[in-house]
Amino acid sequence: MARSLFGTDGVRGVVGQDLTEELVERLGRAFALWTEGASVLIGRDTRASGSALEEALARGLHAGGSATVRGGVVPTPAVALLASDAGAVVSASHNPPEYNGIKFFRTGWKLDDAQQAELEALMDAGASVEATAADAHAPGSAERYAGLVSERFGAPLDGLRLAADCANGAMYEAAPAALERLGAYVVSVGNKPDGTNINVGCGATDLSLLQKTVREGEFDLGVAFDGDGDRMLAVDAAGNELDGDQILAVIALHLGVDLVAVTEMTNLGFHRLMEERGIRVVTTEVGDRYVAEALRREGGMLGGEQSGHLIYLQGHTTGDGLVAAILLSRAVLESGRPLAELAAEMPKLPQAKMNVPVGSKEISTGLRREIEEIAGRGRVVVRPSGTEPVVRVLAEAETEKEASDLCVRIAALVSRELGS
Helix, strand or coil: CCCCCCECCEEEEEECCCECHHHHHHHHHHHHHHCCCCCEEEEECCCCCHHHHHHHHHHHHHHCCCCEEEEEECCHHHHHHHCCCEEEEECCCCCCCCEEEEEEEECCEECCHHHHHHHHHCCCCCCCCCCCCCEEECCCHHHHHHHHHHHHHCCCCCCCEEEEECCCCCCCCHHHHHHHHCCCEEEEECCCCCCCCCCCCCHHHCCHHHHHHHHHCCCCEEEEECCCCCEEEEECCCCCEECHHHHHHHHHHHHCCCEEEEECCCCHHHHHHHHHCCCEEEEECCCHHHHHHHHHHHCCCEEECCCCEEEECCCCCCCCHHHHHHHHHHHHHHHCCCHHHHHCCCCCCCEEEEEEECCCCCCCHHHHHHHHHHHCCCEEEEEECCCCCEEEEEEECCCHHHHHHHHHHHHHHHHHHHCC
16 A cells, blocks of 8 residues: 655655645544544643644544644654554645645554555545544643653753754753753753744754854753754753764664664764664664664664664653653763764764755666666765655765765766656
8 A cells, every 4th residue: 555645754845835724633533443442641842833733733632532732832753652542743844935735643653654654545445423522631641751761761961062953843841941951051942832933043054153152152962853843952061063973883882782773874984983882773765753663673772864863762652852862961971071072973974965856756777777877985874854745865975075076976866867
């Protein structure tokens, strides 16, 4: 059964164009039917479109026979942790404010490809005969999430000086509360959402605000979340960026795990470090739910993506930027070493990336063959985005020039073949 609506992480689009209230209502009804009327906890991020889409989602869920509980503005991982049975999040994660989307959870886990296909098959089904399901509100959900994360993943952070960029998104209350509760001194930025500024000049998609904050103060590190809080990137005390590969490497070595799961985008330097330390690496396609599936299959606890998703299954089910921030902070404090020194354990091979706008995201066998021929000694990953109308190109080589040249050549080829 094929999927047409779901991408790498839920259903997303520009509100009023690709993502309409009618579509969201149909998705809600289909999810209620698929779960056979399970009660659904609904959360959303801070986008201006969130309230109207939440109403549409609730209408659909009620039409399918599901009761709803409104958690208000909460991070995506909060819904995964707090939902007793089923959960839904109105969010487009790291995308710009004009986007929005829907993510679904069942017993804390994101739906896999087969489950998403089953849900899509119910999109045109009729309403349930029990179309008057209850609707309740759960004030204080963000506070409960912050408390739960602090208890389950925390350790004393007394003396740690931390800057936190909340992306004007769903983490703007929960993250500072949890980190301060553990004893850290926290300065928050990107913490004044107005419905239009989520991910704008801040957060994990733009580290410039966090870097400026850290460089102008005296901090041990800085962390930046994306709009819905399931991703986190960091900077060291000098404001130098750490990507998800480096963060994962620091945490993996600190926790002493024997297995990690990563995606095909992960830097070769990470693989070399893990091999050197005797840690087995399992590689999946891009998408944090694929990382989670691999960890469950292999019996692992820790995995992540270069983009900043970090999954720690010792008490959790999905990527959580706040948990990642706590684990990284613990590594710095408990090791007694600066973050820059910890990150330097992983030598990064130069990578170059480009997003190529395309009219079609179908990469043919012939195009794959041409890409392989051009790649030569370098490593190339070319994949359709699951969240935007682009094909993402990553090239990795021994030098920055080789990586850049290779990326430009591959991007030009993709644009010629698939561009609109």
